[in-house]
Amino acid sequence: MNGKGHDNAGAGAPARGDYVLEARDLARRFKVGSSFLATPQVVRAVDGVSLSVRRGETLAIVGESGCGKSTLARLLLRLLRPSSGQVLYDGTDISDLPEREMRRLRKDLQFIFQDPFSSLNPRMTVGAIVEEPMRVHGIGTRASRPQQVADLLRRVGLRAEYANRYPHEFSGGQRQRIGIARALACGPRVLIGDEPVSALDVSIQAQVINLLEELKAEFDLTLVLIAHDLAVIRHMSDRVAVMYLGEIVEQGETDTLYDAPLHPYTQALMRAIPIPSPRSRKVDSGLTGDVPSPLAPPPGCRFHTRCPLASGICKVERPPLATVAHDRMVACHHWEEARAGIPSAAETPAHSHAAERRFALYREHSLAGTAAASDRTP
Amino acid sequence: MPSDETGRAGSPGEPLLTLDGLSIRFKGAQANVVDGVSLSVNPGETLCIVGESGCGKSVTALSLMGLLPVPPAEILSGRAMFEGRDLLGLTRRELGEIRGDRVSMIFQEPMTSLNPVYTVGDQIAEIVLRHRRIGKREARARALEMLRRVKVPAPEKRLDDYPHQLSGGMRQRVMIAMALANDPQLLIADEPTTALDVTIQAQILDLIRTLQDESGTALILITHDLGVVAEIADTVAVMYAGRVVEQGSVTSVFDDPQHPYTIGLMSSVPSLGKRTGSLATVPGMVPTVDTMPDGCRFAPRCPFASEACRREAPPLRRVDASQAPGHRVACVHAPLETTFGGVAA
Numbered sequence: 001m002n003g004k005g006h007d008n009a010g011a012g013a014p015a016r017g018d019y020v021l022e023a024r025d026l027a028r029r030f031k032v033g034s035s036f037l038a039t040p041q042v043v044r045a046v047d048g049v050s051l052s053v054r055r056g057e058t059l060a061i062v063g064e065s066g067c068g069k070s071t072l073a074r075l076l077l078r079l080l081r082p083s084s085g086q087v088l089y090d091g092t093d094i095s096d097l098p099e100r101e102m103r104r105l106r107k108d109l110q111f112i113f114q115d116p117f118s119s120l121n122p123r124m125t126v127g128a129i130v131e132e133p134m135r136v137h138g139i140g141t142r143a144s145r146p147q148q149v150a151d152l153l154r155r156v157g158l159r160a161e162y163a164n165r166y167p168h169e170f171s172g173g174q175r176q177r178i179g180i181a182r183a184l185a186c187g188p189r190v191l192i193g194d195e196p197v198s199a200l201d202v203s204i205q206a207q208v209i210n211l212l213e214e215l216k217a218e219f220d221l222t223l224v225l226i227a228h229d230l231a232v233i234r235h236m237s238d239r240v241a242v243m244y245l246g247e248i249v250e251q252g253e254t255d256t257l258y259d260a261p262l263h264p265y266t267q268a269l270m271r272a273i274p275i276p277s278p279r280s281r282k283v284d285s286g287l288t289g290d291v292p293s294p295l296a297p298p299p300g301c302r303f304h305t306r307c308p309l310a311s312g313i314c315k316v317e318r319p320p321l322a323t324v325a326h327d328r329m330v331a332c333h334h335w336e337e338a339r340a341g342i343p344s345a346a347e348t349p350a351h352s353h354a355a356e357r358r359f360a361l362y363r364e365h366s367l368a369g370t371a372a373a374s375d376r377t378p
Numbered sequence: 379m380p381s382d383e384t385g386r387a388g389s390p391g392e393p394l395l396t397l398d399g400l401s402i403r404f405k406g407a408q409a410n411v412v413d414g415v416s417l418s419v420n421p422g423e424t425l426c427i428v429g430e431s432g433c434g435k436s437v438t439a440l441s442l443m444g445l446l447p448v449p450p451a452e453i454l455s456g457r458a459m460f461e462g463r464d465l466l467g468l469t470r471r472e473l474g475e476i477r478g479d480r481v482s483m484i485f486q487e488p489m490t491s492l493n494p495v496y497t498v499g500d501q502i503a504e505i506v507l508r509h510r511r512i513g514k515r516e517a518r519a520r521a522l523e524m525l526r527r528v529k530v531p532a533p534e535k536r537l538d539d540y541p542h543q544l545s546g547g548m549r550q551r552v553m554i555a556m557a558l559a560n561d562p563q564l565l566i567a568d569e570p571t572t573a574l575d576v577t578i579q580a581q582i583l584d585l586i587r588t589l590q591d592e593s594g595t596a597l598i599l600i601t602h603d604l605g606v607v608a609e610i611a612d613t614v615a616v617m618y619a620g621r622v623v624e625q626g627s628v629t630s631v632f633d634d635p636q637h638p639y640t641i642g643l644m645s646s647v648p649s650l651g652k653r654t655g656s657l658a659t660v661p662g663m664v665p666t667v668d669t670m671p672d673g674c675r676f677a678p679r680c681p682f683a684s685e686a687c688r689r690e691a692p693p694l695r696r697v698d699a700s701q702a703p704g705h706r707v708a709c710v711h712a713p714l715e716t717t718f719g720g721v722a723a
Contacts, residue, residue, distance in 0.1 A: 064575035171663055201430035202602060203660035206646035210656050228575070235648035235657065255652065262705075272580035274605030276647055278628045283609055285580035289531070290545045350649065352633035359645040361714055362638060363658045365681035 020190055020222045021053040021076055025228070026085035028071050032295070043294045045071040047246035050321070053190070057217065058223040060233040062269075063243035065096070068285060068295055072243070073192050077109045078102055079114075088170040107137045110188035114195035116175030120167040126153070126178055127163030131188040152181040156211060161301075173204035180211065184219065191216075192224040197232060230273055234258050239327075242266045245294055245302040247322055254327040262330040264307045264338050301333065309334045317342045393418035393597045395442075395564055400456030400466075402437055405449050409670035412437050413620040415456075417598075421563070421611070424590070424597040426628075428606040429617035431645075432664050435600045438617075439566050441466065442598075443483050444473040460564065479509040482557040486569040488549035492541040498525070498552050499537035506559050524555035527592075528585060547578035554585065559594060568600045577623075583609055604647055608632060613704070616640050619665055619675035622694060626705030635699055636707035638680045638714070674709070682711050682718060 026049045031040040045318065046068045053059050053076075063069045074080040074089055078094050083269050087095045089105060097105070110133075113119035120129055130149045134140055140148050150160035156177040168176055183191055196212065197205045202346040209232065226303060227233050233240060233254070240257050242250040243266065250263040287306050292298055298305050304314035313333050321331040334349045351359070395418060402412040412434040419425040427435045440446045442465055458465040459507065468476070477483075485491045493501055503514065510517070518537070525533035528551040542548055550570060556705035557565055557677055567586070571579040587610060590597060601607060607614055608628065616626040617638065624637040635641045645658035662679045665671060673690050677683040687710060694706040697713055711717045 022400065102631040200460060202604075202643055202663075203430060203646050204663065206648075206659045209648070210659060213656065226703040230576075231648040231650045234650055235653055243613070258650070268577060270650070272576045273650055274580075274583070274603065274643065275609050275650060276604035276632075278608045278611075278632050282607070283580045283583060285577070285584040287577045287581070290547055290578065291575070346606060350651065351644075355632065355641075355644070356633050358635055358641045358714055359658065361718060362641045362681065363647055365718065366642070366661065368681070 005016075010129075012260045017209060018055045019052045020055045020090065021224070022086075022088040022091075023049050023051040023076060024086040024088065025050055026072070026075055026087065028068075028080060028224040029073055029083045041295050044246050044297065045294065046075060046082075047297075049246075049248055049318050050063065051248065051251070051281060053224055054239075056220065056222055060225045060237035060240045061226055061243060062227055062230065062233055062240060064228060064291060066245075066291055068294070069226045069243050069244040070194050073111075073194050074223065075226065077104075077111055077192055079111065107133075107186045108182040109317075110186070110191050112176075112179055112193040112196045116172050117177055117199075120175060120182075121180055122167055124166075125163060126158075126165055126167065126170075129167070129178060130163070130181045130185050134181060137186045139186055148185075149181075152184060153178075155215075156181045157207070167198060171204075172228040173200055173208060176200060176208055176268050177211065180208075180215070184215065187219075187223065190222045190224065192226070194226045195227070195228065196273060198227065198229060205232075209264050212236070226367075230258075230269060242269070245291065245297050247302060247317055247331065248329075249303065249332070250330045251321070252325075252330075256328065260337045260342050262324065262328070262339050263303075264334070265310050267342070268306075275350060279352075280350055301331075303332075305306070309337055322375055336358050347354060385563075386593075391421065393600075394421045394460065395419050395465075396440070396457075396459045397438075398457045398459070400438065400441065400458070402434075402446070402453055402456075403452050404667070405452065407667040408704055409620070409667045410454065411451075411620050411667055412441070415617070415620075415622055417615050417622065417625070419564070419596050419598055421596055422590070422594040423612040424599060424610055425613045425615065426611035427598065427600045427615050427617055428602065428607050430602055430603065430664060432666075433617040433621070434620040435617050436568055439483070439568055439598065439600055442566060443477060443481065444468065444470070445483075454673070468572040475509070478505050478557075478562075479560045480562055481564045482560075482562045483566040483568065484553045484557045484570050484673070486572050488546070488553045489541060491553060492549060494541055497538050498544070502552070502556050504560055505556055509560050512560065516534075520559060521555075524559050525552070527558075527589065528552070528555045530555070546574055548579060550574065550578075550582055551585065554589070556581075558589060558593065558595065562595055564596045564598065566598045566600075569602070570599070571606065572601070586610065597637075604644060610691060616643070619670065621675060621708065623676065624705075624707045625694070625711070627702055630702035630705040634701070634705070636705075636712040637676075637709045638682050638711075639676045641714075643681075643682075682714060684711070688711055 026046055028046045030043045030045055032043055049072060061069045062234045075082050082095050087094050127149050130152055131145050134145055149163055153160050153162055158177050197208050200208060226235060237254050240254050241248050244265050250266045259272055271286060274283045289306050292305055300316045301314040301319050304310040319331045319333045321328050321329050400412055400693045401410045403410045407705060415438055429435045453466055456466060499518060499521045502524055503517035506517045506520045522533055522537055526535055530536050530548060530551050557605045572580050611628040614628050614631045615622045618639045624640045635644055642660040646660060660679055671678050674687040674692050677687040692708045692710045694708045696706055
């Protein structure tokens with residue numbers, strides 16, 4: 001492990017694996033309502049999160065609005081400073097690094113924003129937007145950079161001539177590609193995407209998902225995805241962390257977590273997703289009520305106010321995020337009971353035979369079409 | 379308008395709303411933003427209009443409610459027959475009488491459709507008072523009853539709350555309470571759950587279904603989410619670039635999808651099940667009104683497009699006699715396997 005020498009004493013347990021990013025007991029509090037006569041209140045947006053991102057993996061952080069996932073993403077890249085706890089990049093604690101040293105690391109850690117409309121400077125040309133990180137980090141020369149920009153634009157599926165145009169001339173999907181090209185410009189090692197595809201239409205979303213996966217393989221990236229769409233996450237990620245009200249409630253490898261979610265909240269999330277097939281199960285609105293305000297999270301387990309399995313202990317004692325199986329953590333007093341409640345996987349096929357056949361036909365023909373198109377444009 | 383246009387097989391009686399040949403163009407545009415759309419919905423049933431941004435689904439809905447700004451929009455043709463009257467030909471006053479009473483609408487973002495300076499109770503009562511000859515006290519009682527029906531907790535207390543005091547899910551419940559306060563025959567909902575978290579979305583879908591069973595209100599739900607469609611629709615209309623490209627019962631459209639766009643859309647949605655390779659995509663992007671192609675508007679993105687597709691707009695037609703009644707597709711190549719051969723699935 002390269003960063004081992006920087007490890008804080010006692011923190012590096014054996015067999016930690018090769019971690020790029022680590023959060024240790026990370027917390028971020030915001031003061032709100034501190035204006036005019038009001039006593040300021042404290043939002044615990046992220047409250048004691050520990051998380052490791054392995055080199056080369058795609059880790060997804062999932063949760064509903066207000067769960068703290070976007071704050072966590074910004075903490076991991078030190079776009080926000082933590083109130084307490086540490087962020088380690090390659091084993092080095094970056095939570096207190098001076099801005100000057102941090103700037104060098106920014107080259108390695110890049111961010112893709114959700115909203116492709118507000119994250120690009122409308123007064124800069126696309127070329128200048130993509131070139132800026134290279135200029136800042138001293139990559140290439142003034143003469144060589146336009147060519148590099150052109151290559152990047154082509155790589156993300158845009159035309160090189162677009163470099164002279166402005167962001168407003170592009171659709172949401174194209175702008176997201178511009179944002180991705182910019183994020184790649186300085187040769188990052190870790191990309192964090194905050195809902196990178198959720199503002200896009202379905203057909204465009206699929207294009208951008210495929211693009212991100214190709215780029216990840218090609219540039220050897222580690223990907224951290226912040227998302228709320230469980231289907232997108234299952235498709236893209238190797239491991240998943242589920243957040244609720246500032247805490248991680250469950251974590252594990254994607255397939256095992258989806259096949260047998262152990263936390264009652266994860267289970268409820270899964271059952272609430274409408275499946276795009278009328279022959280599948282109906283959504284289950286098993287969860288009553290709203291997410292409590294992060295200003296006044298419930299004591300004990302924060303989920304107990306909505307949890308079907310909640311008992312006395314849940315109201316007073318906060319369950320720790322405990323390892324319950326290999327690479328599997330859950331924070332619930334009753335996870336064994338929850339596990340017993342998982343229905344046996346007797347899945348009805350989501351699609352009819354006729355539908356599957358047409359999907360296959362579509363795929364075959366669209367692949368043939370893409371191959372032909374790329375032959376034409378060298 | 380053929381009566382098999384919609385319907386769960388065997389649904390009796392006349393459609394509640396029949397939209398026929400609606401075309402809308404914005405001033406100065408090169409093409410119609412809605413082009414010859416025909417739809418119908420039966421009493422008590424749910425029609426989902428599904429499509430991506432710019433497909434004309436919201437414009438269609440707004441025109442039904444008389445909410446389209448004219449100009450810049452211009453309704454070039456079409457009739458929307460509802461209870462013996464053409465909604466598109468009503469005066470402003472006549473529309474005002476129908477809206478909120480016989481037909482109501484809910485929108486994606488409840489915060490922008492609720493008035494921030496009136497309490498929830500007053501806003502529901504107002505809509506009742508506008509259309510019923512009853513006293514204020516009765517109207518308030520009705521507001522309370524509606525809050526109870528949409529399962530707002532502690533409704534007596536919530537009656538005097540202002541919209542900003544409610545969560546997004548609660549606001550959408552209040553919107554639904556307002557929309558249903560006068561027992562409308564038809565509810566039009568434009569992306570009513572899109573801004574909500576999934577667990578809240580599940581609650582709202584559940585609520586809409588329950589209320590619909592109780593009241594027999596027909597629903598036109600506009601969405602981009604195929605999951606929501608499968609969940610709630612009786613019939614589906616898939617729109618692309620201002621036209622209906624496929625329509626039919628929810629089972630026939632999902633189990634026997636015919637239009638390449640429908641097929642492409644369905645196969646580009648990641649599934650909640652185990653991953654099976656990279657996603658299929660619909661290449662390129664939706665044409666703008668100024669770059670609208672001649673012929674089939676999907677042709678430039680369609681892997682099956684031929685010369686004929688680019689020449690002439692294909693009509694909505696039944697594919698063959700064995701097909702579910704009401705299932706129609708606007709594609710000359712449907713069913714695809716007869717022209718392009720089968721692939722072992």
